[in-house]
Amino acid sequence: MTHYLIRRLLIAIPSVLGISVILFTVLALAPGDPFEELATNPAVPPEVRLQLRASLGLDDPIHVRYFAWLTSMLRGEWGFSFVSRVDVDELILQRLPTTLIVIGSSQIVALAIALPVGILAATRPYSLFDKIANTLAFVGFSLPTFFTGLLFILFFSIYLDWLPFVYRTRIDATGLAWLWEHVKQTVMPVMVLGLFQGAAWTRFVRSAVLDVIRLDYVTTARAKGLPERVVITKHVVRNAMIPVVTLVALQMPSVFGGAIVTEQIFRVPGIGSLLISAILANDTPVIMAVTFVFACLVVFFNLVADIVYGWLDPRISYR
Secondary structure, three states: OHHHHHHHHHHHHHHHHHHHHHHHHHHHHOOOOOOHHHHOOOOOOHHHHHHHHHHHOOOOOHHHHHHHHHHHHHOOOOOEOOOOOOEHHHHHHHHHHHHHHHHHHHHHHHHHHHHHHHHHHHHOOOOHHHHHHHHHHHHHHHOOHHHHHHHHHHHHHHHOOOOOOOOOOOOOOOHHHHHHHHHHHHHHHHHHHHHHHHHHHHHHHHHHHHHHHOOHHHHHHHHOOOOHHHHHHHHHHHHHHHHHHHHHHHOHHHHHHHHHHHHHHHOOOOHHHHHHHHHHOOOHHHHHHHHHHHHHHHHHHHHHHHHHHHHHOOOOOOO
């Protein structure tokens, strides 16, 4: 197991490096200048602007700037935000926990919806439950997150006045009251992401279970007299989850993309809103660091998926 993890990490390193090269090159060739504000500010002398650009290496060739940025990242120095005037790693560490909580909770909600509904729909194909589940799933993943987010705000915040539609980092409360306020303001962004992913995954779980439930070894297990619950849980669901795990891992980039939109709608102070504000302000160090963190998270989730494969199917070896 340890050797397997080491090999997977060694394979992941070139992937992360390749992603970093592409990102850095695209951002370096993109129009705009992070020092545009200083260039139009008459209070800053031209020689000062030139000294600042030289100190940050903005006029060096792209490959020189890339290796300087990469070595700084490996040392833990992620750069300095031109807009916020603070270190980039400090900005990310302030925002990343909020994003991970929202995304993690939404994925739990999505799996809690997709697994039971998809399995029940597959075990009762073309029944009334299956038709209702398929209809709701089609509606769920056909509606974008920004539309459902606005609907949630209109219904639960404007009409019913149950939930706040603006995420607040500072809450004037303590104890259970503080926890309850945090739960209330997290419900809508979590449900928007969770319902969207759960609807898409429900269809996939249903299809995967249908493919497995028709195989010969399932018929043999039933012929041996095993209870239907044991046949479904032990022989069908476990093997059907392998492609589902692949789907969950490969869809993590789209999950983070949906989180960026959702964070903008509900004003969640997460890493997605940080990326949007950095793009609008042309804050290149923050853009590079955030996208690099996204890439590392995607590689990490794919590694987790490879490990789960071996637990779901003992025939998969870690050698």
